[in-house]
Amino acid sequence: MTVNDDSFTNWKIREEIAESMIPLIGKLHRERDVTVLLHSRSLVNKSVVSILKTHRFARQIAGAELSVTETMPFLQALTALDLGPSQIDLGMLATTYKADDRGLSVAEFTAEAVAGATGADKIERREPRDVVLYGFGRIGRLVARLLIEKAGSGNGLRLRAIVVRGGGAQDIVKRASLLRRDSIHGQFQGTITVDEDSSTIVANGNAIKVIYADDPSHVDYTEYGIRDAILIDNTGKWRDREGLSQHLRPGIEKVVLTAPGKGDVPNIVHGVNHDTIKPDEQILSCASCTTNAIVPPLKAMDDxxxxxxxxxxxxxSFTNDQNLLDNYHKSERRGRSAPLNMVITETGAASAVAKALPDLKAKISGSSIRVPVPDVSIAILNLQLARETTREEVHDYLREVSLTSPLKRQIDFIxxxxxxxxxxxxxxxxSIVDAGALKVDGDNAILYLWYDNEFGYSCQVVRVVQHVSGVEYPTYPAPAV
Incomplete structure (x- = not known):
């Protein structure tokens, strides 16, 4: 048998194993509200090829072999356990099992590693929490996609309504079309239908009421059966407590802003300071996409x-706040054509660091250049450290942070x-650390951090909403602290 034959045979074997994983992953998700991960990447609703590619990528960043032949026994062991709602990382199970020298079987080790999610220790399923989107632009539609995707188990968050200004004839049809097809992020994974008579979009069985209103004071959400909801403001029109308090209408309990908050509005970066949110806090901000990109690695480096x-x-990348062609704009430079120019502008990310990391004493400055790409940005973080180090040490440290630390959902590594x-x-x-671009010289380190300023940020927003709603389930094995 030739090398080519061996490679193809090996691929077909792994393909068959990945195919057999899909119903097990789906059943755990639907029946027990368990999300199966591989090094923080969800395997729920993934294709055979996607599962194999996720394993391949995990092998690349971990620097060690990991294939479906190794993870499948752990998945099978999970199906035999009395699991409660949780997130379970097959990659971490396989990796920690390799390092364990007690001679336990896969089933014994798995039962011990996820003990907090089984038996008397497991948490009970919670009632779905209503969510309302105020505004339906780039972030609003991506958050909608994520909420619909996460509704597959029938628990957790439930998108009940979208509030927009009336846009004329076939408004709801056009908005549904924008949800269905996206020039950057591709087609919606599922089916979308529109009931114009009831002003409802039905996405993967989720009935989403489209409410037309010119301002928050015009809406009583209880009229639509919405109770104790979390409202996500995607407009950025109001950023202080007074303005955002207008959303606290009947049916709304909390307001989450997808832009930097002003005044005493807490700026939350999930993974860094989400545990500081007070239970009675009704208004909070998810800061900016750039703040979310730089704060986790900045915390990791400072620690x-x-x-x-x-x-x-x-x-x-350029945004809708800029002009397609040169035209008047209230801000300096942003009136010039976005797809034709690099545009120097300001960023509030540096000043927002103090809110997310109040213990960080370092002064952080910042600036921004908008460039002619529609999505994905890069932050270049230039740091003076308190001690000298080497490129190899920082490289290995950040890779380990991305794999095993509490920040592994925030920081990726390539x-x-x-x-x-x-x-x-x-x-x-x-954010994603670009290992090849990393530069270290004594006490100076320069990190190049890629980030999908639309989708990656939307994922951070949903994580914050899950946390404040009480449906953020624990992850096993627990990350190293």
């Missing part, structure tokens, strides 16, 4: 090396030497 000062330069911005469209991480 290990100490950060004395830093500067972040973001090379950012070693591909030919990676470019479009490779990160659809990334669910807040």
């Amino acid at each position: 290990e090396y100490g950060v004395l000062r830093g500067h972040v330069e973001t090379v950012h 070693t591909a030497p030919d990676a470019v911005s479009s490779d990160f469209i659809g990334s669910r991480h807040a």
